[in-house]
Amino acid sequence: MAARGSRWNRFSVLRALREVAHYGVVALFAFFAAFPFLWMLITTFKQTRDLLNRGNNPFLYNEPATIENLRVLFFETQFAQWMWNTAFVGLLVVVITLALALPAGYSLARLTGRWGESLGIGIFLTYLVPPTLLFIPLSRVVANLGLQDSLWSLVLVYPSITVPFSTWLLMGFFKAIPRDLEEAAMIDGLSRFGAFVKIIVPISIAGILTVVIFTFTLVMQEFVYALTFITSSADFTISVGVPTFLVRGDVYFWGSLMAACFIASVPIAILYNLFVDRFIAGFTVGAVK
C-alpha cells in the first residue's frame, strides 16, 4: 500500500512539474513579447523628471502620472496628420502590391519548367537590393516625375520593395494548391480568372493576409525613402515625423516618443492577433488530401 501510494505520488509530482515547466516557458515568451508594449505604456504616462531620476524604480510611478506627453504629441507635433499619411500610403501600397503580386505569383506558380523557377528567383533577388543603395537613383526618378515632397513618391517607390517579396511569397502559396482545384472550377463553369478569384484567392487567404501585414508594417517603419523624398513636415509619415520632432539635438522626448510608438504599433499587433489562427492554419493544412 505504502509503496503504491508513494509511486502514485511520484507520478503526480512529475506531472505537476511538467505543467509548471510548460506554463513557465509560455509565460516567459509571452512576457518577452509583451514587455516592449508594457514599457512603452508605462513611460507614456510618466513625468520627464520621474524618468530621468536614476534612483527611481522604472516600473513604478514615483511621481504622479500625467498626460502631458500625449498633449505634446498631439498638439505640439502633427502626429495625427502623420498617422493619416502613413495609413494613406500604407493602404494604397497594400492595394498596389496585391494587384501586382497576386497575378504575378499565380502566373509564376503555374508557369512550369525552367523559366518559372528562374523568374521567381530573379524577382526575389531584386528584393535583396537595399534601399540605401537605391535611394539616390530613385530620387532622380522621383524628381523627374515631379513627385518630390509628395506622398505619391512613397506610393510609387514602396511597391518596389513589397511587390517582389509578396510575389515570391504568394507564389509559394499558389504552388501548394493542386491544379486540379482550378481545373475542376473551370469545368464547373468558371473562366480561369473566375476560378482564380473564387477558388485560389479564398484558399490562399493566409498568404494574402501575410502580404497585407508585411506591406503595412514596411510602410510604417521604412525610413530612408521617407526621409529622402519628403521634406515638408505635413507630409511626413510616422517613421520620419516622430524621430524628427521628438528628438531635438540630444534631447529625447521619451514620454511622447513611447506614446507615438505605442499608438502606432498596437493596431498592427491587434490585426495580427485576430488572424493568427488563419496564418497557422494556412501554413499547415493541406488542401486536397
Add this chain to the structure above:
Amino acid sequence: MATVETIGIRKHFGDVVALDGVDLESKEGEFLVLLGPSGCGKTTLLRIIAGLEQPSAGDVMIGRLVVNHLPPRARHIAMVFQSYALYPHKSVFGNIAFPLKAQGMPKAERAKKVEWAATMFGIERLLGRKPRELSGGERQRVALARAMVREPNVFLLDEPLSNLDAKLRTSARNELLQFQRSVGTTTIYVTHDQVEAMGMGDRIAVMHQGKLRQLGTPQEIYDEPNDTFVAGFLGSPSMNLVEREDVIVGFRPETFLPRALSTAPRNASVRFQVRLLRVESLGSDRLLYGVLRGPSGEQQVIAKLSSTVPLPVHPGETEEFVIATRDLRFFDRDTGLRTQARSFSL
C-alpha cells in the same frame, strides 16, 4: 446527352509524345472505359476531351460539334478527378452547389438540386461538413454528386476509385454503374485496372504508348485481341504467348488443360509437352506454372484450373497439355498484330 468523338488526336509535351493519333467514338449513353498501363496517355486524352489541354493536332467532337475552340465551361461536361479536387474552403453543400451557382441558378432551385444529388449518393447528412472532415469514400461520393448535379451531357472520370481501399472499391463500382445506368449519361471512365474495365465497361478502349490498340466489348477484347499487347494486358494471368517459327501463338491459361481433363478431339486440338514447375493455389483456382520446350529453347507457360477438379499432374513431372484449335490465336512475330490461323510445327 451526347456522344464524344476524337479524330486523329495527337499531343506532345516537348519531345514526349503523349498521344499519337487517337480515333475514338463513343456511343450514346454508353459506359466507355479507357484502359491502359500508367503513362499511356489516358489522362491526357480525357483532359483534351474536357478542354483542359489543347491537342497538338486533331479534333474533339461532342454531340457532333467540333469543340476544339471551346473552353471547358462551354462543353457541358462534368469531370471527376483522381484526387476528387473538392474545394477545401467550401462545405459539402457549397461544393455540390458550386457548378449550379456558376450557371447562375437561383438559390431556392439550387438547394433543391443539391438535395436531389445528395440523396442520390446517400450523403444528405454530410452537407454541412468540410471536405477534410470526410472519409475517402465520402469524398468520392461528394465528387460524383458535384459532377452530376447539373446533369451534364458527358461524364468524364479519371480513376475515381483508385484512392479507395479494395473492399470499398467493389461496392463503389456497383453504385457508380447503377447510377450511370439510371441517368444514362455518356460516360468515359479511365482506369489502369483491367478487372475494373472488364466489369464496368460497355466497351473498352485499350491504349498503349499514346495509341488506341483496340476498341470493343469486354468479351471481344478478351477473346479476340488485336495484338500481343492487348492479349498480354488483359486477363489474370494473361494470355500465354509462345513463339513458333515466324508466328506467336497465344492461348488463355484457362483453355490450356492437362490431357486427362481435356474433351477436345485429337484432330481439333494441339498438344504440348510441359514440364510442371509449381502449383499455386488461389482458393477458387489453381495456377500451374510450367515450361514448354520449343525449337528456340524453353518458354514459360501458365495453366489455370478450377480448384474443384482433382489435380492429375504433379510438379516435377512432364505431362501432355492440350488446347482446342479454336482457342488458339496467332500474331505476327514482327508487328505483334493478329494474323490468320495457320499450322505450325510443335
